[in-house]
Structures are given as C-alpha cells and as structure tokens.
Amino acid sequence: MSDPQFFPIATSLDFGEVAAISGATLPEGVDPTRAITGAAALENAGPGDIAYMDNPKYTQALAATSAGLCLVSARFAERVPAGTTALVSPAPYHAFAKVLARFFPAALKPGSVFGSQGVAPGAFVHATAVLEAGVTVDPGAVIGPGAEIGSGTVIASHAVIGPQVRIGRDCSIGAGCTLQAALIGNRVIIHPGVRIGQDGFGFAMSPRGHMKVPQIGRVIIQDDVEIGANTCIDRGASRDTVIGEGTKIDNLVQIGHNVVVGRHCVIVSQVGIAGSTTLEDFVVLGGQVGLAGHLTVGMGAQVAAQSGVAGDIPRGARYGGYPAQPALSWARESALLKSLVANRGKGRTEG
Known part of the structure; x- marks a missing residue:
C-alpha cells in the first residue's frame, strides 16, 4: 500500500484515462469517468485502487480482490470478481508500470532531499565547474574542478563528483555516491552509495611482490542506464569500461576494469564481472553470477543465478551451473546426479 507521506499521488486518473495509458479498451457499459485514487497489490486494493495480475500463483488473490480496476491478461479475465472491472492487456505488468509512473513520478528515481532546485547551503561547487540551469545540488555534495552537469540533474547529499567528470x-545521482574519471549520459539513474571510476584491480604479480599498475582509462555510461545501490564500476586500465544504453544494473554488483556491457542488458544483484569481459546487447545475468575475465557473452544470452562462467557463451544461449554449461545439459546432469544418489541410497537400504 502506498504511503502518502513518502509517495504522494501526483495526479488523479479515471477509468478512461487508465485505459488510454495502458493501451487497453474498457469493457462495454463501464463508466469511463469513475475515479481511480490509488494503486495497490491485489490483496490490499480497495474499490478506488488499481491492481494487476500476471502470474498463476496469484489466482486466489485475484478472485478475492476488492480492487476497482484490475489489469490482467486475457487468460485470467474470467477470474476477475464481479465487483472489479477487468482491463485486459497483453502485458499487464508493463501497463501497471505506466499507470504507477503517472501516479507516483517521485518514486521513479532518487530525488532531492532538500526539495528545491539550485545549489543548497552546505554544498560545495568548485569555481571552474559548469552547471546548466536547473541543476539541483543538495547539502554536503561536492562538485570538483572542471566538472560539467546538465540541466535537470539532481546531485543528492554527500555525493562527490570528481574533477572533469561529465554528467x-x-x-539522478544518489546520496553518498562517488564519481571520478567518468562520462555519464542523459537520464541516468545512479542510486545511493554507488562507486564509479575508482581504479581497477590491476597488479603486475611476481615472487617478490605485486606492482600496482596505473589505471588510466575511464568509465563511459550511456543514456538511460540505471545502477543500483552500492554497485562498483572500475575505470579502465588502458581502455574504457563501458555500460551500454538502457542497461539496468541491480544493487551490489562489481564490474571490473575494461569490461564492456552492451545495450539493454540486465544484471541482477551480487554479480561479479572480472576485467576485460564483454557482454553483448540484451544479455541477462541472474543473481550472484560470477564471470571470469577476458570472456564474451553473446547477444541475448541468459545465465542462471549463482552460475560460474569460465568460457565464452554463444549468442542467444541459456546457461547455468558451476561451471556454467548449456541449460539443458545442466538440467540433465542435475537429474542424473539426483537419480544416482537416490539409487545408491536405495541399494544400501535394501542391503
């Protein structure tokens, strides 16, 4: 349930407006002017709320919901209770997201704690930094020499923007972030505690000790990227670390030096990517996947959670396990192992 203190509703919507936003059509006889005053989960929704359902696990919750309006796919439309209007959509979750964005725009990205544009008292902006009109800098933030920041960008409290960084x-740069040696595109969301552009883990190893290798590359983050809290992205060693357009990175991800992540990839929490590995476009990595260095994961490939990747993965492949292998082989191997263990235990019991 939404809390009006944290996420106040920015606008009111009626059934007709919700249908237009979601690209669906209201059933015949439904009043398009009926108001929707909030959004909630199926089990919490009331007559003034919109909810959605797109997973068979929640069919019972759908049958019991009191929502005024519910976005559903066609296969679940008949399960919507009589007191709820079914709004059929081929992608209910996407449609619900569009409605939520209209209701709660402040929840889309970290905003200003101070609540107003401009440089707040207690912030420090170097005299050589360039801020376009409409930049917000919250108390405690530091903008270094030569940094450049575009209009509409918010720098939250205690973020540190290093020398010559371009944003x-x-x-939206969240509270407590540090950015150095980085070029950031437009509409990028960086959540609190993110570290971008620190030197990569590079050492020339020898029996007498390990010599630190200067890391002289940059981090390039393209448009519409989102980076979750406390993620670390190292700058390149001798070339750039690159995060491609539209990529979404979860919390607590480590991306090493010289890594190139393609466009519209999805990287879930606690993934670790070693240096000089390349992810092509639309790659998906499940939680806690680990990738060795100097690998290529092909376009559209998907890797299951907790997998360990030690070699290249072809385009469009589905991999899982440790070491990672094609998903079908992994499933067969797991089933065979389970069968062998069960049969061995059965033999001992019979003996």
Whole structure:
C-alpha cells in the first residue's frame, strides 16, 4: 500500500484515462469517468485502487480482490470478481508500470532531499565547474574542478563528483555516491552509495611482490542506464569500461576494469564481472553470477543465478551451473546426479 507521506499521488486518473495509458479498451457499459485514487497489490486494493495480475500463483488473490480496476491478461479475465472491472492487456505488468509512473513520478528515481532546485547551503561547487540551469545540488555534495552537469540533474547529499567528470541532463545521482574519471549520459539513474571510476584491480604479480599498475582509462555510461545501490564500476586500465544504453544494473554488483556491457542488458544483484569481459546487447545475468575475465557473452544470452562462467557463451544461449554449461545439459546432469544418489541410497537400504 502506498504511503502518502513518502509517495504522494501526483495526479488523479479515471477509468478512461487508465485505459488510454495502458493501451487497453474498457469493457462495454463501464463508466469511463469513475475515479481511480490509488494503486495497490491485489490483496490490499480497495474499490478506488488499481491492481494487476500476471502470474498463476496469484489466482486466489485475484478472485478475492476488492480492487476497482484490475489489469490482467486475457487468460485470467474470467477470474476477475464481479465487483472489479477487468482491463485486459497483453502485458499487464508493463501497463501497471505506466499507470504507477503517472501516479507516483517521485518514486521513479532518487530525488532531492532538500526539495528545491539550485545549489543548497552546505554544498560545495568548485569555481571552474559548469552547471546548466536547473541543476539541483543538495547539502554536503561536492562538485570538483572542471566538472560539467546538465540541466535537470539532481546531485543528492554527500555525493562527490570528481574533477572533469561529465554528467548529462535529467540524471539522478544518489546520496553518498562517488564519481571520478567518468562520462555519464542523459537520464541516468545512479542510486545511493554507488562507486564509479575508482581504479581497477590491476597488479603486475611476481615472487617478490605485486606492482600496482596505473589505471588510466575511464568509465563511459550511456543514456538511460540505471545502477543500483552500492554497485562498483572500475575505470579502465588502458581502455574504457563501458555500460551500454538502457542497461539496468541491480544493487551490489562489481564490474571490473575494461569490461564492456552492451545495450539493454540486465544484471541482477551480487554479480561479479572480472576485467576485460564483454557482454553483448540484451544479455541477462541472474543473481550472484560470477564471470571470469577476458570472456564474451553473446547477444541475448541468459545465465542462471549463482552460475560460474569460465568460457565464452554463444549468442542467444541459456546457461547455468558451476561451471556454467548449456541449460539443458545442466538440467540433465542435475537429474542424473539426483537419480544416482537416490539409487545408491536405495541399494544400501535394501542391503
């Protein structure tokens, strides 16, 4: 349930407006002017709320919901109770997200704690930094020499923007972030505690000790990227670390030096990517996946959670396990192992 103190509703919507936003059509006889005053989960929704359902696990919750309006796929439409209007959509979750964005725009990205544009008292902006009109800098933030920040961008409290860093327009830099040796595109969301551009883990190893290798590359983050809290992205060693357009990175991810992540990838929490590995476009990595260095994961490939990747993965492949292998082989191997263990235990019992 939404809390009006934290996420106040920015606008009111009626059934007709919700249908237009979601790209669906209201059933015949439904009043398009009926108001929707909030959004909630199926089990919490009331007559003034919109909810959604797109997973068979929640069919009982759907049958019991009191929501005024519910976005559902066609296969669940008949399960919507009589007091709820079914709004059929081929992608209910996406449609619900569009409605939520209209209701709660402040929840889309970290905003200003101070609540107003401009440089707040207690912030420090170096005299050589360049801020376009409409930049917000919260108390305690530091903008270093030569940094450039585009209009509409919010720098939250205690973020540190290093020398010569470039940040595009309509970005959100969360509280306590540190950015150095980085070029950031437009509409980038960086959640609190993220570290970008620190030197990569590079040492020339020898029996007499390990010599630190200067890391002289940058981090390039393209437009519409989102980076979760406490993620670390190292700058390149001799070339750039790159995060491609539209990629979404969860919390607590480690990306090593010289890594290249393609466009519209999804990287779930606690993934670790070693240096000089390349992810092509639309790659998906499940939680806690580990990738060795100098690998290539092909376009559209998906890797199951907790897998260990030690070699290249072809385009479009589905991999899982440790070491990671094609998903079908992994499933067969797991089933065979389970069968062998069960049969061995059965033999001992019979003996």
